[in-house]
Amino acid sequence: MKKIIIQIYEIQTPEEAGLLIDAGVDNIGSVVRFESEWKDTRVKETVELVKKSGRTSSLIPLFNNLDTLFNTIDYYQPDIIHFCEIIADQTGINPDCLKLIDLQKKVKAGFPEIKIMRSIPIAQFPKGSLIPSLEAAKMFEPVSDYFLTDTLILHKSDNTGNYSQPENGFVGITGITCDWDTAAKLVEASKIPVILAGGINPDNLIQGIIKTKPWGIDSCTGTNKLDSSGVPVRFKKDMKKVMQMVELVRNYEKSLK
Numbered sequence: 001m002k003k004i005i006i007q008i009y010e011i012q013t014p015e016e017a018g019l020l021i022d023a024g025v026d027n028i029g030s031v032v033r034f035e036s037e038w039k040d041t042r043v044k045e046t047v048e049l050v051k052k053s054g055r056t057s058s059l060i061p062l063f064n065n066l067d068t069l070f071n072t073i074d075y076y077q078p079d080i081i082h083f084c085e086i087i088a089d090q091t092g093i094n095p096d097c098l099k100l101i102d103l104q105k106k107v108k109a110g111f112p113e114i115k116i117m118r119s120i121p122i123a124q125f126p127k128g129s130l131i132p133s134l135e136a137a138k139m140f141e142p143v144s145d146y147f148l149t150d151t152l153i154l155h156k157s158d159n160t161g162n163y164s165q166p167e168n169g170f171v172g173i174t175g176i177t178c179d180w181d182t183a184a185k186l187v188e189a190s191k192i193p194v195i196l197a198g199g200i201n202p203d204n205l206i207q208g209i210i211k212t213k214p215w216g217i218d219s220c221t222g223t224n225k226l227d228s229s230g231v232p233v234r235f236k237k238d239m240k241k242v243m244q245m246v247e248l249v250r251n252y253e254k255s256l257k
C-alpha cells in the first residue's frame with residue numbers, strides 16, 4: 001500500500017505535538033519566527049517529543065543569516081530543515097537564488113544527517129504559468145531532499161514583484177490552493193519527493209491528491225482553529241480537522257490497494 005505522508009504546521013508546543021502524534025500525523029512542523037529569538041525552549045521540547053515518538057520533525061526558520069541558522073539547527077536538531085524564501089515570482093527567478101543554493105550546500109555539509117525541504121512558489125489557479133516554478137525547482141533539486149508546493153499570491157494590479165504575502169519575503173500560510181496543474185507538473189518532473197501544500201483542508205485534500213499525485217500533503221491554515229469571526233488563528237490547531245484529514249488520507253490509501 002502506498003503511504004501518503006501527512007505534514008501539519010505550525011506546532012509550537014509539546015502538548016499540541018502529542019495530540020498530533022496520537023492522531024497519526026507523520027511530519028510535525030514548527031516555526032522559528034524571529035532571528036533575535038531563535039532559542040525557544042518550548043519549540044525545542046516540541047521537536048524532541050516528535051523525534052522521540054518516531055515521527056518526523058520539520059523546522060522552518062524565518063531568517064537565513066548563516067551563523068544564526070547554524071546555531072538554530074544545532075540547537076533544535078530537527079529531522080528536516082525547511083526553507084521558504086520566495087525563490088521565484090511573476091518577475092522571474094529571484095537573483096538571490098544562487099546565495100540560497102550555496103546556503104543549502106553549507107547546511108548539507110555542516111549537518112549531513114538533516115534533510116532539507118524547499119518550498120516551491122506556485123501561483124494560485126489559474127496563474128501557475130506566470131511564475132517559473134519548475135525552473136526554480138530544477139535549480140534547487142540537487143541541494144534539496146524534498147519539495148513542498150506553496151501558494152504565492154499574485155495580485156492583478158501589481159506588476160512589480162512586491163506582492164504582499166502573509167510573511168514578507170516568504171511563501172506560505174495563505175490558506176489558498178496553488179495551481180494544481182503546475183503542482184502536478186512539478187510532481188511529474190521532480191526527482192525528489194514533493195509535498196502538496198497551499199490551502200489544503202479536509203474538503204479538498206483528496207481532490208488535490210488525485211489531481212497531483214504527491215508524495216505527501218501539508219496543511220497549516222486549513223487545519224487551524226477559527227476565531228469568532230471565522231478567521232483562522234495561527235498556532236492553534238483544530239484537532240477535529242486534523243483527525244478528519246488523517247482519516248480521509250488513510251481511507252484513500254486503503255482504496256488504492
Ligand SMILES: O=C(O)c1ccccc1NCC(=O)[C@H](O)[C@H](O)COP(=O)(O)O
Nearest residue numbers: 009170171172173174175198199220221
Ligand atoms: O508557519 C509559518 O509561519 C510560515 C511562514 C512562512 C512560510 C511558511 C510557513 N509555514 C509553514 C508551511 O510551509 C505551511 O504549512 C504552508 O504554508 C501551508 O499553507 P496553508 O495550508 O495555505 O497555510
